[in-house]
Structure formats: structure tokens, C-alpha cells
Amino acid sequence: MVRTGLVFAAIAATVAAQTESLATVLGANENTTYLARLLPQVPRYTTAVSALSNLTILAPSNTALEAFFDGEGGEAIEAGGTDYAFNLLLYHTLKGGFDNITDYVIAQTYLTASKYTKVTGGQHVGMYFHDDEGTVEFFGGGDYKVVVADPTPIPFANGWIYVVDGVLDIPANVTVAAAGSEFNGTTFVGALEKTGLTADVEGLSDVTYLIPMDSGFAAVESDLSALSTEELAEVLKYHIVPEILLVEQLTAGTELTTLQGEALTVTIIDGHHYFINNAAVWAADYFVAQGVVMFIDNVLNPENTSPPADEAAEEGVVAWGAAAGGGGSGTESSGESTATESAAAESTAAAESTAAAESTAATESTAAEASATESSATASSSTASGLAAPVLKPGLFSFTHFLGLTPSRTTHILATIQKYSVLPPCLYLTMHYANTALIPLFTQSLSASETQLLLTRPYYQSFPLEQLLIFVPIVSHVLSGVALRLYRRRQSAKRYGAFSHKDRKRIPWPKVSATSALGFALYPMLVVHVIICRITPVEVEGGSSGVGLRYFAHGIAKHPVVTNTAYVAMLGAASWHLVTGAAKYLKLSREYITEGGDFGRVKKRRRGWIIHGVAATVAAVWIAGGLGVIGKGGLGAGWEAKQVEQSKLGRKCAWELLLAFCFPVGKNDPTSRT
Known part of the structure; x- marks a missing residue:
């Protein structure tokens, strides 16, 4: 009971x-x-x-x-x-x-x-x-x-x-989504811009974009470079189907009519390897504002529609030039296509413009109005069994949870650490930039600049303030960025069923932006800078409190070619990394411009020039003050000219030097900082 x-x-x-x-x-x-x-x-x-x-x-x-x-x-x-x-x-x-x-x-x-x-x-x-x-x-x-x-x-x-356990983002415009995707559709987006198709493509509705990954464009770079702007535009329109295609809707032998007018043919090998003409489908059901994207591994050719000849093929084949049909996959190449460098077209075909206008004519409805059409709601379903790579349909494979955290939560934590760890170093860099660039440029005097440096040094060159203000945040910023990249890669491999090493090799790495690439390049330069200006003095004098601008000037005078070249590279990389990073942090960079068409394209171009102009100005001022004024101070006569040249970093283990620098034990200790 x-x-x-x-x-x-x-x-x-x-x-x-x-x-x-x-x-x-x-x-x-x-x-x-x-x-x-x-x-x-x-x-x-x-x-x-x-x-x-x-x-x-x-x-x-x-x-x-x-x-x-x-x-x-x-x-x-x-x-x-x-x-x-x-x-x-x-x-x-x-x-x-x-x-x-x-x-x-x-x-x-x-x-x-x-x-x-x-x-x-x-x-x-x-x-x-x-x-x-x-x-x-x-x-x-x-x-x-x-x-x-x-x-x-x-x-x-x-x-x-x-x-x-998370909030889904509203699917973005196709050009934003493809360029930001881990599947690397940047070259396709660039080709749309160069051929003047961006506005028309963004204005479409209920379409499927077959977007070749950047590696696919690189594999046929020379062939596409030989095309005129109009011919390249036709090739791009051959990659757009004016209907939404979900992976379950693809059946062997189906012909798909494209915006270009010619048809595509679907081939299915072993029941789960999907091909569009010569190209393998690597990812499907990727939602964008205009419909859906399928990422493919090769560029489609309207003049060569043959599927892979190998009945056991798992990857697509090149359909252009001498390599056509040879079985080589575009995914094995690297680099970016230069075929998109032709002049922008002034107009596109009227038929496509009309189609775009008609497809976007649907009126906006409220949710209440949607209830009237609820009976027409569609849902496609199929069992998940049997589908395997390279059709990388999401959700068919295991998602691991890291330290009990869900993937979205783990990604959020790492992204938050990477984002906010830059704030303390920015406080330090403000003072350092003033001391090494602005003040020297304003005073045109090494001595006057030296005085200002010594006045501000106690605020940031003391234990443990310096470690907390500079080193811990910078290391956290770099490591969280690397961890985020590796974790996303790991999740992609799990998501798309890449269980073997061969499968994982076919999964594209998340893209490295120019800002991130500069950051990775800057990190070893900073390590060398710290060794020269902070760790070496610890060995010679037991601390680096005596290191000033004359120490820097002496090094430049002693080895002018090497040091000038190295510092120009470091200051340039630092300036561009900081300025472009700040633009992204403040949501002022190009990717946050949502307007489409010619207006959006012009606005993005202008925003890019402004950001690069600010970065160039910051770098020029830094180089002018640091190398143009301080760097001309000449050879020193103090300890920096004698004792440092006699010191050998190899006398001590690098670990000992680093530990002595990070954890000083006292004034009487020869490795402590005073």
C-alpha cells in the first residue's frame, strides 16, 4: 500500500x-x-x-x-x-x-x-x-x-x-561563422570578398554552403589563381545549394542544383563516408544565420564532377589541374590560397540578386504568430549508430568531462583566465612604456630618463609585487591559451569520432589568429629579455636593482646589429599583440562588425587600418624612444661594462638562477636580489 x-x-x-x-x-x-x-x-x-x-x-x-x-x-x-x-x-x-x-x-x-x-x-x-x-x-x-x-x-x-549547463549562441552570419570556425573557412570568405559576392551570399536564406577548408584551397592554389574574377565567382556559387540540407537527407545518387546552375552529385561509400562530387564531407549540420554549412576537404570544380575512383575512399580528391582524380586529399596541404587576390567584381548576376531578395522576403514573426504555424514544425531524426568520420556530424561520440566540469564550463574557465590575466601586466606596461619610450622621447636625455626609471622602479620591481604583477599573470595568460587550444582540439577529436592517430591527424586544429601568433612569437623574446636584464645581474651583483637604462645602452653599443634587430622585432611584436589584443578585448576589432554588404565591408577595412595604424604608432614611439634616444647612450663605464662582460651565465644552473630570481632569500645571499 x-x-x-x-x-x-x-x-x-x-x-x-x-x-x-x-x-x-x-x-x-x-x-x-x-x-x-x-x-x-x-x-x-x-x-x-x-x-x-x-x-x-x-x-x-x-x-x-x-x-x-x-x-x-x-x-x-x-x-x-x-x-x-x-x-x-x-x-x-x-x-x-x-x-x-x-x-x-x-x-x-x-x-x-x-x-x-x-x-x-x-x-x-x-x-x-x-x-x-x-x-x-x-x-x-x-x-x-x-x-x-x-x-x-x-x-x-x-x-x-x-x-x-550553458547558453547557446544565436547562429552567426555565414561569413563570420566560417572564418571563425575551427574548420578554417577563411579562404572561402576572403574569396567572396574579392569577387564581390559577400553581400549577395549574406543576403540568401534557406541555403546550404559547401565550404572547402583552407587546406583544400591551398591544394589547388595555382589553378584558381589562373581564373578571372568572374570565373572564380562562378566556382564559388557552385558551392551554394539553395535549400537546407541536413546530413540525414543525403542519399546516394541525389543531384543538388547550385546557384551557379550546374548540379552536384552525392556519393556514399561504405554507408557512412559522404562525398559531394570529389570532396568528402567533414562536418555537417553547422548552423548559420542563412541556413547550414557543410565543410568539405576539397574545392569543387564545375568542369570535373567525378567522385573518387577508389571504392574504399575516406577522403576527397583534387578535381583541378594535373592532380585531378589522383586521390590526394586537400587536407594534407597547408597554407592559404592566393586565388582570391583578383580585383573585386562590380556586380553579380541578376538572377542571384533576385533569388537573394526573394529568399529574404519572409516577414518577421513573433512567437505568438509562430503558434499558428506550429503544425508545420519539422524535426529530422535518425539513429546515431553506424555513422563515422569523415562525416563529422556532432554529438555522435563521447564528450569527456574534465575534473568533473562540463566541456562548456571548462572552456569558459580557461577563456576567462586567458582574458583577465592580461590586466595586471597592462598596469606594469603602462609604467614601462612611459619610462622607456615616452619620457626618453620627450626629454631627449638618457640621464633624465634614468631618474624617472629609478623613481618608479620600487613600485614594480620588488618581491613579491613583481612576480604577482608580471610573471604569474603572463605565464597564466600563455598557459591558459595553450590549454584552451589543446582542450578544444581534444574535444573536437572526441566529438567527431577521431579515436585513432590517423583520425586525429585529419581533424583541423583550431585556427591561430594573427594576435595569438604574435603572442607565441613574443614569449621566447621576453624570456631572453628577462635573462639578460634580470637574471644575469642576479649572478653578478646578487640583484638587479642597479640595472638601468645605461645597462641597456651599453648592450646596444657593444653589439649594435644584433641588439637593434632583436629589439625592433620584440617591440614590433609586442605593440601589435597588445593593440590588436586590446581591440578584441574591447570588442572593437573587425569581427565584431555585424553589418553586411558593401557598407560592412568598407567599415571592416577601415577598422583594420585604424587598429594597424595605432599599433604602428605605438611601435614607432617605442622604437624612437628606446633605440633612438636610450640606444645612443654609448658604452658604459660602470659595472655593466666590466662585471657583466666577465660573467658567464653557465656558472650556475639555469634553474638556480631562476629560483634565486623568483625567491630571494636574503641580502647576504649572493643570489638574492637587493
């Missing part, structure tokens, strides 16, 4: 929950109280939801929302206001009641506003059941961002609620 009573009590509780409103259910759940408090600020959403039925809501947990508002999400909400918040919530509201997710499913959402999406009927979210973890995982937004939930949803009056 007791057991029967408990069963009836559970049933009664479920029935009661199914009659309660969204706000009531969220407020009663200890993990969603944050969202419950936010909903009254977006009354349009609660009103819209109350008019709908049979829907599924992805409700970010309290922890997820705290991380979201602490990061870029808070800035996006502040910039977009309640309209952005309303549409972000609609993207987390799925058409259909998914109360028992067992298969791989792509569902439409109630995000239909033309400001945020050009997908008729609502933008997409994917979902699947994770067998190993016993969880349900949803993906969408940029780079297949995954949020995790318990497989048992919470019922409410209008459908079901899954409490997820």
Missing part, C-alpha cells in the same frame, strides 16, 4: 506540474531561480509561451547564466536590450515536445526574426542522447557549442523543460 501510494503521489505531482506555468515551474526548481527572476523583464516571451503548446524549452541553470552574464553574454544583452534577450530565449524554445530523446534530432526553434535568422520556419538546434554519460546534449550557435541536460525533462503547462 505504501509503494502504491508513492506511485500515485508521483503521478499526481507530474499531473500538477503539467498544469503550472513556465515561471512557476522555474521558480520552484532550485537550479533555475535565476532565469525565473529574469523572465519578468522579458514579458513578450512569457506571453508568447503561454499561447503555445507542445514545445520544449532549454532553460540555462543558475551557474550557466552567471557565467553567461559575467562573459560576453552580458555585453550582448546590454547592447541588444530586451529584443536580443527575447530572441535568445526563442532560440532556446524548440518546436515539438521532446520528452524522450533517444536519437540524433535536428529541430526548429521559434527564432524567426529576420534580424537574427534567415531560416524560414525557425532556426535550428540539434540534440542527441549521450549513451556513455547518460545525458542529453543540445548543440547550436557557433562551433557546435554543446550544452548538457539530464535526460528526464520537467513538465509544465505548455510542454517540457530541460535544465542545461
Whole structure:
């Protein structure tokens, strides 16, 4: 009787929950109280939801929302206001009641506003059941961002609620998403700009973009370079299909008509290796504002539509030039195509312009209006079994959790460390830049500059302030960046079923931006600088308190070619890394410009020139003050001219020198800093 009573009590509780409103259910759940408090600020959403039925809501947990508002999400909400918040919530509201997710499913959402999406009927979210973890995982937004939930949803009056551990981003414009993707579609985006197709391509709706990875462009660089601008434009339009194609919809022998007019043919080998003409599909169901992207490993050729001749092929083949059909995959090449360097076209075909206008003519609807068309909601599903690389459909393979943290949480923590660890060194660099660039340039005197340096040194060259202000943050910044890159790579390998070493080699590494590349190049230069200016004096004098600008001037006078070259390289790399990094930190860089068309393209170009101009100015002032004034101080006559030249860094183990520098033990110790 007791057991029967408990069963009836559970049933009664479920029935009661199914009659309660969204706000009531969220407020009663200890993990969603944050969202419950936010909903009254977006009354349009609660009103819209109350008019709908049979829907599924992805409700970010309290922890997820705290991380979201602490990061870029808070800035996006502040910039977009309640309209952005309303549409972000609609993207987390799925058409259909998914109360028992067992298969791989792509569902439409109630995000239909033309400001945020050009997908008729609502933008997409994917979902699947994770067998190993016993969880349900949803993906969408940029780079297949995954949020995790318990497989048992919470019922409410209008459908079901899954409490997820993250916030999905609204899918970005195709040019932004492709250039920022780990699959490296930068060359394709650059080719669109050079051929004048960017505005037309961004204006399309309900399309599938077949985007070759950069390595695929590099493999046919010489062939594409020989094409005229108009011919290259036709090749690019051959990579666009005017309909949304999900991977489950691909069947062997299907012909797909492109914007260019010619057809593509789908080939399936061994039941799970998918090819479009000659190119293998490496990633599918990648949602963007205009539809979906499939990343392929080679550039398609309208004049050569043959599939790979090898019936056991797993990779695509080159379809251009002498290498056509040879079985070599573009994924084995590196570099970027220069075929996009031709002059920008003034116009594109009228037919494409008309198609773009027609495809974007769908009117923006509210969520309440969406309820009228709810019966047309679509969801594609299939079992996850049997599908393997190179069709890297997300969610079919294991996601590991690091130290008990979900992937999205781990990524957020590492990204936060990398972002905010730069702040303490910036305080130091402000003083250092003034001492070594501005003051020398203003006074044109080494002696006057030396005085100012000695006045400010106690504030940043003392233990443990210097270590906390400079070394710990810089090391944290570098290591978190490396760890973030390795972790993303590891997650990609797991996500796409790359279990063997051969499979992992085919997974592209996350792109290294120019800012990051300069940072990695700068790090060894800083190490050498520290050894010369901080560790060597520890060996000679027991400290570096006597090191001043004359020490620096003596080194330049002693070895002018080497030191001038080295310092120009270091100051240039530092200036560009700091300025471009600050632009990204403040969201002033090109990628944060959302306008499309000619206006957006011109604005991006101008913004790039401004940022590079500021970086060049910072570098020029630093070089002029540091090398133009201090560097001309000539040979010294003090200890820096005699004792340092007689010292040999090899007398002590490098570890001893580093330990003595970082952890001084006292004034009488010969390795301590005074």
C-alpha cells in the first residue's frame, strides 16, 4: 500500500506540474531561480509561451547564466536590450515536445526574426542522447557549442523543460561563422570578398554552403589563381545549394542544383563516408544565420564532377589541374590560397540578386504568430549508430568531462583566465612604456630618463609585487591559451569520432589568429629579455636593482646589429599583440562588425587600418624612444661594462638562477636580489 501510494503521489505531482506555468515551474526548481527572476523583464516571451503548446524549452541553470552574464553574454544583452534577450530565449524554445530523446534530432526553434535568422520556419538546434554519460546534449550557435541536460525533462503547462549547463549562441552570419570556425573557412570568405559576392551570399536564406577548408584551397592554389574574377565567382556559387540540407537527407545518387546552375552529385561509400562530387564531407549540420554549412576537404570544380575512383575512399580528391582524380586529399596541404587576390567584381548576376531578395522576403514573426504555424514544425531524426568520420556530424561520440566540469564550463574557465590575466601586466606596461619610450622621447636625455626609471622602479620591481604583477599573470595568460587550444582540439577529436592517430591527424586544429601568433612569437623574446636584464645581474651583483637604462645602452653599443634587430622585432611584436589584443578585448576589432554588404565591408577595412595604424604608432614611439634616444647612450663605464662582460651565465644552473630570481632569500645571499 505504501509503494502504491508513492506511485500515485508521483503521478499526481507530474499531473500538477503539467498544469503550472513556465515561471512557476522555474521558480520552484532550485537550479533555475535565476532565469525565473529574469523572465519578468522579458514579458513578450512569457506571453508568447503561454499561447503555445507542445514545445520544449532549454532553460540555462543558475551557474550557466552567471557565467553567461559575467562573459560576453552580458555585453550582448546590454547592447541588444530586451529584443536580443527575447530572441535568445526563442532560440532556446524548440518546436515539438521532446520528452524522450533517444536519437540524433535536428529541430526548429521559434527564432524567426529576420534580424537574427534567415531560416524560414525557425532556426535550428540539434540534440542527441549521450549513451556513455547518460545525458542529453543540445548543440547550436557557433562551433557546435554543446550544452548538457539530464535526460528526464520537467513538465509544465505548455510542454517540457530541460535544465542545461550553458547558453547557446544565436547562429552567426555565414561569413563570420566560417572564418571563425575551427574548420578554417577563411579562404572561402576572403574569396567572396574579392569577387564581390559577400553581400549577395549574406543576403540568401534557406541555403546550404559547401565550404572547402583552407587546406583544400591551398591544394589547388595555382589553378584558381589562373581564373578571372568572374570565373572564380562562378566556382564559388557552385558551392551554394539553395535549400537546407541536413546530413540525414543525403542519399546516394541525389543531384543538388547550385546557384551557379550546374548540379552536384552525392556519393556514399561504405554507408557512412559522404562525398559531394570529389570532396568528402567533414562536418555537417553547422548552423548559420542563412541556413547550414557543410565543410568539405576539397574545392569543387564545375568542369570535373567525378567522385573518387577508389571504392574504399575516406577522403576527397583534387578535381583541378594535373592532380585531378589522383586521390590526394586537400587536407594534407597547408597554407592559404592566393586565388582570391583578383580585383573585386562590380556586380553579380541578376538572377542571384533576385533569388537573394526573394529568399529574404519572409516577414518577421513573433512567437505568438509562430503558434499558428506550429503544425508545420519539422524535426529530422535518425539513429546515431553506424555513422563515422569523415562525416563529422556532432554529438555522435563521447564528450569527456574534465575534473568533473562540463566541456562548456571548462572552456569558459580557461577563456576567462586567458582574458583577465592580461590586466595586471597592462598596469606594469603602462609604467614601462612611459619610462622607456615616452619620457626618453620627450626629454631627449638618457640621464633624465634614468631618474624617472629609478623613481618608479620600487613600485614594480620588488618581491613579491613583481612576480604577482608580471610573471604569474603572463605565464597564466600563455598557459591558459595553450590549454584552451589543446582542450578544444581534444574535444573536437572526441566529438567527431577521431579515436585513432590517423583520425586525429585529419581533424583541423583550431585556427591561430594573427594576435595569438604574435603572442607565441613574443614569449621566447621576453624570456631572453628577462635573462639578460634580470637574471644575469642576479649572478653578478646578487640583484638587479642597479640595472638601468645605461645597462641597456651599453648592450646596444657593444653589439649594435644584433641588439637593434632583436629589439625592433620584440617591440614590433609586442605593440601589435597588445593593440590588436586590446581591440578584441574591447570588442572593437573587425569581427565584431555585424553589418553586411558593401557598407560592412568598407567599415571592416577601415577598422583594420585604424587598429594597424595605432599599433604602428605605438611601435614607432617605442622604437624612437628606446633605440633612438636610450640606444645612443654609448658604452658604459660602470659595472655593466666590466662585471657583466666577465660573467658567464653557465656558472650556475639555469634553474638556480631562476629560483634565486623568483625567491630571494636574503641580502647576504649572493643570489638574492637587493
